[in-house]
Amino acid sequence: MNILIIGAPGTGKGTMSEKLIEKYGIVHVSTGDMLRESVKNGTEVGKKAHGYMERGELVPDEVIHDIILERFAQKDMENGILMDGYPRTLAQAEDLDTILASLGKKVDCVLNLELDEQVLIGRITGRRTCPNCKAIYHIQNMPPKVEGICDICGSQLVTRKDDTVESLRVRLDAYHESTKDVIGYYEKQGIVKNINADQSVEKVFEDITEALGECND
Numbered sequence: 001m002n003i004l005i006i007g008a009p010g011t012g013k014g015t016m017s018e019k020l021i022e023k024y025g026i027v028h029v030s031t032g033d034m035l036r037e038s039v040k041n042g043t044e045v046g047k048k049a050h051g052y053m054e055r056g057e058l059v060p061d062e063v064i065h066d067i068i069l070e071r072f073a074q075k076d077m078e079n080g081i082l083m084d085g086y087p088r089t090l091a092q093a094e095d096l097d098t099i100l101a102s103l104g105k106k107v108d109c110v111l112n113l114e115l116d117e118q119v120l121i122g123r124i125t126g127r128r129t130c131p132n133c134k135a136i137y138h139i140q141n142m143p144p145k146v147e148g149i150c151d152i153c154g155s156q157l158v159t160r161k162d163d164t165v166e167s168l169r170v171r172l173d174a175y176h177e178s179t180k181d182v183i184g185y186y187e188k189q190g191i192v193k194n195i196n197a198d199q200s201v202e203k204v205f206e207d208i209t210e211a212l213g214e215c216n217d
C-alpha cells in the first residue's frame with residue numbers, strides 16, 4: 001500500500017510514520033533522504049542534483065522527478081511506500097501520479113492529520129529542550145521534576161527558537177498554503193482520510209489503521 005502522510009508540525013506525524021513502517025513493513029521516503037542517497041550513490045541524476053546543491057540552488061522539479069523514479073523502481077518498495085513531505089505542490093502531486101503509474105503503482109491513501117490550532121500551539125510552545133543532553137520536556141504533558149531543570153543532566157532548559165508562537169505561525173501558514181492544493185487534488189480522487197490527531201497515540205494509530213482498511217476496499 002502506498003501512503004501519503006500529511007500533518008503540520010506538532011501533529012505527531014513522525015510518531016505515526018514510525019508505527020506505520022513497523023506495522024506494514026513499508027519504506028519511508030522523504031525527498032531530502034532520496035536526494036542525499038542518490039548523491040551518495042553517485043548515480044547520474046545524483047550528480048546532477050549535487051551540482052545544484054553545491055551552487056546553493058534549489059533542485060528543480062524535473063531532477064526530483066528522476067530521483068523519485070529511480071528510488072521507487074527499487075525492489076524494497078514492493079511492500080509499499082510511505083511518502084512524507086512530498087508532494088508539496090499540485091504540480092508535484094500530478095507528477096507523482098505519473099511516476100507511480102509508469103511503475104504500475106498509485107497513491108492508495110492520504111492520511112491528513114488534523115489538530116486544532118490552539119492545541120497545536122500549546123503542544124509546540126510548551127516544549128522545553130535541554131541544550132546539553134537534548135532531552136525534550138513539556139511544561140504540561142511531561143514536566144521535569146524541578147521546574148526549568150533537566151532531570152537527566154541538571155542543565156537549565158530552554159525554549160527552542162522554532163518553538164515560539166511567532167515562529168510557529170509562520171510555519172503553519174506556509175504549511176497550509178502548500179498543502180491545501182495537494183489535499184484538494186487527492187480529495188477529488190476520494191482517497192483523503194482526515195485523522196483527528198488530538199487523541200492518545202494509540203487511538204490516533206487505531207483510527208489510521210481503520211482508515212487504511214477503508215482505502216484498501
Ligand SMILES: [Zn+2]
Pocket residue numbers: 130131132133134135150151152153154155
Ligand atoms: Zn539534559
